[in-house]
Amino acid sequence: MMCAPAEPRPLAQHASHHPATLGPVSLYVHVPFCVLKCAYCDFHSQPFCDVSPEEPEHFAWAVGEAARHWAALGVLDDVLSLYVGGGTPTTLGDGLTGSIADLCAIANMRPGAEITVETNPDTSSPELAARLHASGVTRFSVGVQSFDGADLRVLGRCHDAQAAERAVRELVATGARVALDLMCGVPGQSLASWQATLERAVATGAGHVSVYPLTVEEATPLAHHVATGALPEPDPDAAAEMMERADEVLADAGLARYEIASYAREGEQCVHNLGYWTGRPYIGLGPSASSMVPVAAFRAAAASESWADPSVVGVGRVIVDVPADAARVRFTHAADTVAFIRTATGAPEEVEYLTAEEALREDVVLGLRLAEGVAADLAERAGVVDALLRLEQQALVERAGGRWRLTRRGWLLGNEVFAEVW
Amino acid sequence: MSDPTHIRNFSIIAHIDHGKSTLADRILELTHTVADRDMVEQVLDSMDIERERGITIKAQAVRVLYEAADGETYQLNLIDTPGHVDFTYEVSRSLQACEGVILVVDAAQGVEAQTVANAMMAMNADLEIIPLINKIDLPAAEPERVRHEIEEGLAIPADEAVLASGKTGEGVREVLEAVIRRVPHPVGDAAAPLKALIFDSYFDAYRGVVALIRVIDGTVGANMKVRMMATDVVTDVEEVGVRRPANTPVEELTVGEVGYLITGLKDPALVKVGDTVTLARHGATEPLPGYREVKPMVYTGLYPIDGDQYPDLRDALDKLQLNDPALVYDPESSHALGFGFRVGFLGLLHMEVIKERLEREFDLDLLATAPSVEYHVYTTKGEKVIVHSPQDMPEPGHIERVEEPYLKATVLVPPDYVGQVMELAEGRRSTFKDMQYLSATTVEMHYETPLSELIMDFFDQLKSRTRGYASLDYEYIGYRPSNLVKLDILLAGKPVDALSFIVHREKAYARGKVLTEKLREIIPRQMFEVPIQAAIGGKILARETVRAKRKDVLAKCYGGDITRKRKLIEKQKKGKKRMKSVGNVDVPQDAFMAILKVDE
Numbered sequence A: 001m002m003c004a005p006a007e008p009r010p011l012a013q014h015a016s017h018h019p020a021t022l023g024p025v026s027l028y029v030h031v032p033f034c035v036l037k038c039a040y041c042d043f044h045s046q047p048f049c050d051v052s053p054e055e056p057e058h059f060a061w062a063v064g065e066a067a068r069h070w071a072a073l074g075v076l077d078d079v080l081s082l083y084v085g086g087g088t089p090t091t092l093g094d095g096l097t098g099s100i101a102d103l104c105a106i107a108n109m110r111p112g113a114e115i116t117v118e119t120n121p122d123t124s125s126p127e128l129a130a131r132l133h134a135s136g137v138t139r140f141s142v143g144v145q146s147f148d149g150a151d152l153r154v155l156g157r158c159h160d161a162q163a164a165e166r167a168v169r170e171l172v173a174t175g176a177r178v179a180l181d182l183m184c185g186v187p188g189q190s191l192a193s194w195q196a197t198l199e200r201a202v203a204t205g206a207g208h209v210s211v212y213p214l215t216v217e218e219a220t221p222l223a224h225h226v227a228t229g230a231l232p233e234p235d236p237d238a239a240a241e242m243m244e245r246a247d248e249v250l251a252d253a254g255l256a257r258y259e260i261a262s263y264a265r266e267g268e269q270c271v272h273n274l275g276y277w278t279g280r281p282y283i284g285l286g287p288s289a290s291s292m293v294p295v296a297a298f299r300a301a302a303a304s305e306s307w308a309d310p311s312v313v314g315v316g317r318v319i320v321d322v323p324a325d326a327a328r329v330r331f332t333h334a335a336d337t338v339a340f341i342r343t344a345t346g347a348p349e350e351v352e353y354l355t356a357e358e359a360l361r362e363d364v365v366l367g368l369r370l371a372e373g374v375a376a377d378l379a380e381r382a383g384v385v386d387a388l389l390r391l392e393q394q395a396l397v398e399r400a401g402g403r404w405r406l407t408r409r410g411w412l413l414g415n416e417v418f419a420e421v422w
Numbered sequence B: 001m002s003d004p005t006h007i008r009n010f011s012i013i014a015h016i017d018h019g020k021s022t023l024a025d026r027i028l029e030l031t032h033t034v035a036d037r038d039m040v041e042q043v044l045d046s047m048d049i050e051r052e053r054g055i056t057i058k059a060q061a062v063r064v065l066y067e068a069a070d071g072e073t074y075q076l077n078l079i080d081t082p083g084h085v086d087f088t089y090e091v092s093r094s095l096q097a098c099e100g101v102i103l104v105v106d107a108a109q110g111v112e113a114q115t116v117a118n119a120m121m122a123m124n125a126d127l128e129i130i131p132l133i134n135k136i137d138l139p140a141a142e143p144e145r146v147r148h149e150i151e152e153g154l155a156i157p158a159d160e161a162v163l164a165s166g167k168t169g170e171g172v173r174e175v176l177e178a179v180i181r182r183v184p185h186p187v188g189d190a191a192a193p194l195k196a197l198i199f200d201s202y203f204d205a206y207r208g209v210v211a212l213i214r215v216i217d218g219t220v221g222a223n224m225k226v227r228m229m230a231t232d233v234v235t236d237v238e239e240v241g242v243r244r245p246a247n248t249p250v251e252e253l254t255v256g257e258v259g260y261l262i263t264g265l266k267d268p269a270l271v272k273v274g275d276t277v278t279l280a281r282h283g284a285t286e287p288l289p290g291y292r293e294v295k296p297m298v299y300t301g302l303y304p305i306d307g308d309q310y311p312d313l314r315d316a317l318d319k320l321q322l323n324d325p326a327l328v329y330d331p332e333s334s335h336a337l338g339f340g341f342r343v344g345f346l347g348l349l350h351m352e353v354i355k356e357r358l359e360r361e362f363d364l365d366l367l368a369t370a371p372s373v374e375y376h377v378y379t380t381k382g383e384k385v386i387v388h389s390p391q392d393m394p395e396p397g398h399i400e401r402v403e404e405p406y407l408k409a410t411v412l413v414p415p416d417y418v419g420q421v422m423e424l425a426e427g428r429r430s431t432f433k434d435m436q437y438l439s440a441t442t443v444e445m446h447y448e449t450p451l452s453e454l455i456m457d458f459f460d461q462l463k464s465r466t467r468g469y470a471s472l473d474y475e476y477i478g479y480r481p482s483n484l485v486k487l488d489i490l491l492a493g494k495p496v497d498a499l500s501f502i503v504h505r506e507k508a509y510a511r512g513k514v515l516t517e518k519l520r521e522i523i524p525r526q527m528f529e530v531p532i533q534a535a536i537g538g539k540i541l542a543r544e545t546v547r548a549k550r551k552d553v554l555a556k557c558y559g560g561d562i563t564r565k566r567k568l569i570e571k572q573k574k575g576k577k578r579m580k581s582v583g584n585v586d587v588p589q590d591a592f593m594a595i596l597k598v599d600e
């Protein structure tokens, strides 16, 4: 089934609700299933073996319901990107193709919209990849993490280096764009093996690479191994060196860094992720997924019947009482899959209100993650120029061409910058 | 009911955790002093900090009425006392209000160091001692061995020792009968002018100073005019009463009775513990002996983290000092920490307790510097300088000699651990004096030890090296010359006064090295490299470096992460605020105490 961008819907249909200033939005779907849990993972996902057989189907239905709810409010009238992440969406197999097609029918996808599906080497097959591509998926993001067997074992991944390499090449062969995730600072990882991983990543032909230093999250098996001394604690200095090495190797291969963790060939930057760093509204569907919209869109949703109906909402409901000075709202749905299925069209579980000023500061913080940085006038409107000047003195940010951006040192010490500005 | 022959005043004394407070609970129950529904464990430990730590810090007086086997009803005034060595003076004060004691000894632990120390105090005060072997319900109880230890080690006849359990209540009636039979009733002259000893006091926000008194001669009641003999103030009595354990007013207190006295005086300094209360007119001419002044043993700098709290800290110290005469303080200032106080304590537990009470009861945020003892420095000009803080140490060139306080330390330990104790003591500049067997299972060892060594986690080390079996008691013996030097700690090249300390010259190198290492672990990485140095008068002994922070960035930041990451950064910011900024180095509070945790 081909997912052709739907005909633009007549806007008048939603005139009563439509928040005039919404503009283009991004759509995210969180698929909370994986084959097995990785040792470092604290994302919301369940190993597939623990999931009841009907749950994926109910989940897909709930996502559709939630999407319809937002579409009815006019929030999905101009969708620039769809990102199906997780978890591991490809655990849904062929069902995934149908779900994506449904979403494309519900939302008003802009012609040429970016549609990304996350996948892992252990759930990827050439057949599934081809079918997804044929049904409109333009981009695959693969959790490779490393091309070194020892790293993969420390990380508790379900695949070896060969499988990862094969999977990436198969995905590249579909003609879709391909992105890889890599991890540095893994206990035991050497600079040489990291370099080899980077080179193998480049050799696959993938046009996008993300580089994350490993963080030890509480209550994960990795945390336990570190606490008991079975594994050494990740060394932040080693990770720093590896991040700089990634910058060099990837730049040489034509993948330019465009964000703290993201590298891409010209034209292959992730449209969806760029949205997060430039203040574009997004709607997240699925357990623990977050959405961010201007307050008008949130008020429209809050006025909807299903947010008010306690039988739809079930547990953990936040009674929506919007502060007068709110300009932007971020909210998150139930983290539990079963709870999400029950409450998909209900009020969110957690809500965060930002004033206009807070929203501007957040735009600066997130914008500074980008290589291009933020426009000087945005910084001025956000009232953070003094902070930036202080940071400039510490050589963490610099000014160029009417914009503020991180320095090479600032790339590694981003938190110092964000703490000053936020 | 105030016939002195029907009054018995006694304290419950013991080594810590042998069950004094629990026994007091049982006595309160047996005598229906506290209604069943109000009964909690260790009911007399009323401070939050006592309840949390399960220890008694303040002695507590309570009156109970007991119907004895002879059919008569007796008024018992019992005082539950603390067992920790830091609070020995609380015990000694309580004893002066009594004619007898119940000496509680744990049937499994046997005689320990504070058992000996407290028993000695009771003997010196000529009090009747009733030994009670407690916790006989424990499977590990060995009452016969303990009976033997009491007789051999303390020279107290124990054939009549009461076997009891504060848990089951067994033996409680029996010990009260023994109190009635053996503890002498108070004697005094009801017709003589009032003489009452203030053995404790506290501040009540509504009533002012409340004094706890023991009447020796005469009678005191509301509306009388009384005089505090030492401070020579005259005031009206607003109320007298007894503690059951809540304050309960009575018309008067007479010979032998224990109770409280409220005068409306609001100034703590006017109502001194140890003073004698008498009548304003035709009063007594000779005060009671009073108390030997307690002298602080250790001194530490206490600084408000927020400089604006300095006046609040002073008020809080004033209030706490009221019923804690062992607490002394003087203003002090530090380049690194600003304005604070140099505060003297009886020991480290006392220090911890006071700091915690200041923080909780007065809502202060405090930073404490490493404790120091009182050094006597004799200068080349022939002056004697009292030094409570390393900052006050004269220049090395001006020092003729330094003297430091020594203690006689008594350690009680099973014979198997004698070697471990010796090893520890040797490393702490201690001189072995003698040892003797109290019983086949307990050895008493005596050392002469500099106090400054004892306050460096000596007790923790002793406990851990003897698997918890050793107990320690000490008393001050005097000042002795020592080869002491001031060790400076420099952060980023600048000496930090609040981190300097005084140490024996031979240990300076080792301590400096371990301390710089410890500080390297404690001080977080900053945006620039921070050298940490230990030096004596400009000569560097040890150096460590906190490397500059290279990476601190949240690499992953997509939709759902944003809120979480912002919270994380806010948390980091808060953590930074709680640190002290010294120069431009952020120093966590622990750093100022690091020297205590250094065992080379």
Ligand SMILES: Nc1nc2c(ncn2[C@@H]2O[C@H](COP(=O)(O)OP(=O)(O)O)[C@@H](O)[C@H]2O)c(=O)[nH]1
Pocket: B014, B015, B016, B017, B018, B019, B020, B021, B022, B023, B042, B054, B055, B056, B083, B134, B135, B136, B137, B138, B164, B165, B166, B167, B168
């Ligand atoms: N098994 C047993 N435990 C007891 C007995 N008396 C006290 N304890 C426990 O011993 C600990 C110390 O008791 P506490 O009364 O606070 O001792 P204090 O420090 O002497 O006042 C507490 O945990 C009590 O519950 C007893 O007779 N038998």
Ligand code: SF4
Pocket: A033, A034, A035, A036, A037, A038, A041, A042, A043, A045, A086, A087, A088, A120, A143
């Ligand atoms: S594949 Fe990704 S989401 Fe799934 S367990 Fe591993 S790290 Fe977590």
Ligand SMILES: [Mg+2]
Pocket: B020, B021, B022, B054, B055, B056, B081, B082, B083
């Ligand atoms: Mg007690």
